[in-house]
Amino acid sequence: MLPARLTALPEYAFPRLHALLSEIPPGKPVIDLSIGSPKHKPPSFIAETLAHHADGYREYPPNDGTESFRTAARNWATWRYQLPEHWLEREGAVLPLNGTREGMFMSIMATTPEQKNGEQPVILMPNPFYQCYAAAALAAGAEPVYLSATQDTGFLPSLDQPEELLRRTATFFLCSPSNPQGAVASEAYWRQLLELAERYDFMVFADECYSEIYRHQPPAGVLHAASATSTNLNRVMAFHSLSKRSNLAGLRVGFVAGGPKPVAALKRLKSYGGAPVPTPSLYAAEAAWGDEDHVEENRKLYKQKFDISDRLLREIFTSDTPYTSPEAGFFLWLPVGDGEAVAASLWRDEGVKALPGAYFARVDADGVDPGKEFLRIALVDTPERVEEALTRVAAHISALR
Numbered sequence: 001m002l003p004a005r006l007t008a009l010p011e012y013a014f015p016r017l018h019a020l021l022s023e024i025p026p027g028k029p030v031i032d033l034s035i036g037s038p039k040h041k042p043p044s045f046i047a048e049t050l051a052h053h054a055d056g057y058r059e060y061p062p063n064d065g066t067e068s069f070r071t072a073a074r075n076w077a078t079w080r081y082q083l084p085e086h087w088l089e090r091e092g093a094v095l096p097l098n099g100t101r102e103g104m105f106m107s108i109m110a111t112t113p114e115q116k117n118g119e120q121p122v123i124l125m126p127n128p129f130y131q132c133y134a135a136a137a138l139a140a141g142a143e144p145v146y147l148s149a150t151q152d153t154g155f156l157p158s159l160d161q162p163e164e165l166l167r168r169t170a171t172f173f174l175c176s177p178s179n180p181q182g183a184v185a186s187e188a189y190w191r192q193l194l195e196l197a198e199r200y201d202f203m204v205f206a207d208e209c210y211s212e213i214y215r216h217q218p219p220a221g222v223l224h225a226a227s228a229t230s231t232n233l234n235r236v237m238a239f240h241s242l243s244k245r246s247n248l249a250g251l252r253v254g255f256v257a258g259g260p261k262p263v264a265a266l267k268r269l270k271s272y273g274g275a276p277v278p279t280p281s282l283y284a285a286e287a288a289w290g291d292e293d294h295v296e297e298n299r300k301l302y303k304q305k306f307d308i309s310d311r312l313l314r315e316i317f318t319s320d321t322p323y324t325s326p327e328a329g330f331f332l333w334l335p336v337g338d339g340e341a342v343a344a345s346l347w348r349d350e351g352v353k354a355l356p357g358a359y360f361a362r363v364d365a366d367g368v369d370p371g372k373e374f375l376r377i378a379l380v381d382t383p384e385r386v387e388e389a390l391t392r393v394a395a396h397i398s399a400l401r
């Protein structure tokens with residue numbers, strides 16, 4: 001027997017896409033823009049650092065990492081979010097993660113109570129969303145509630161939610177910069193969310209794994225908002241990753257920074273059922289968080305591709321369903337009518353693989369699927385291949401009109 005609450009999860013996006021396209025031959029040489037797996041080069045010092053510390057593979061790594069890793073993570077967060085000196089050390093805690101996906105999943109398991117105000121707890125999340133959030137909520141016995149993040153709400157979930165829902169809320173997931181829309185929460189938005197968390201006694205899980213891939217200003221973050229408002233950090237868990245910042249998705253290193261209580265709860269659960277980050281990876285990650293040059297180079301390449309996208313696609317869309325030039329992240333979120341039908345025809349006619357937006361979304365409380373009309377395109381390939389692919393996308397979408 002399998003648990004119905006998990007078997008009810010829809011098939012993951014990539015097998016779904018495979019099923020959609022597997023019988024259709026691609027019309028042109030294939031360009032795959034479906035998966036958000038980084039393709040730019042990782043920093044050159046990673047291989048050397050891993051080799052230098054290779055002896056560390058012999059031993060079980062410490063569950064909470066090394067002191068030098070935690071210091072590097074704290075120093076980076078303090079610099080990046082302009083936190084008061086030693087604030088994170090005083091008020092909070094950090095813990096290395098095997099990537100933030102596993103970290104967020106386990107953190108929900110570690111922090112979700114059986115009941116909230118006498119009822120089944122709710123985990124709020126944006127819609128569309130990174131699929132880990134819903135699976136974690138269900139695994140923890142909570143009810144996932146999907147808050148549509150559409151053009152009308154600036155592609156972030158509205159914070160104007162019914163009192164009875166907020167009273168049941170255990171955790172609010174916010175992804176900023178958001179996957180898939182590339183929207184960025186302002187400092188004011190974070191502050192409002194923290195205020196709500198305080199009023200209704202829930203936690204804020206900030207998924208900030210795209211925080212370093214931005215076009216203009218560094219995105220605001222939950223840690224700065226928390227330090228500026230003297231929020232009790234036990235309400236906050238901020239998740240950071242090297243996967244996108246440093247093109248190290250395969251290294252599987254992230255960290256969480258947050259209040260001592262939830263971080264201790266996570267650490268405890270991980271000591272029973274988690275895999276600690278290997279020591280050589282901790283040293284490599286420490287070096288990656290200590291260097292901003294490679295991140296700047298990485299951002300430049302993404303900026304170049306966003307400019308290509310603006311040039312090729314802006315004019316194709318109408319004012320009813322406008323093209324939104326993303327502020328951050330590395331995805332395009334294109335309103336194409338029927339995302340699944342267009343993903344299939346784009347593949348059939350142009351050999352371009354992109355993901356239907358519905359694969360990231362759920363039908364919301366109003367019966368609307370906010371992803372259905374969209375296509376998600378990952379700008380991870382070289383600028384030349386992205387230019388070629390988006391030229392084909394532009395031709396295809398224009399021909400459909």
Ligand SMILES: Cc1ncc(COP(=O)(O)O)c(C=O)c1O
Nearest residue numbers: 099100101130179209241243254
């Ligand atoms: C929004 C979002 N959050 C979290 C992750 C997980 O990243 P990682 O586990 O590599 O840190 C991803 C990966 O694609 C993502 O898109």
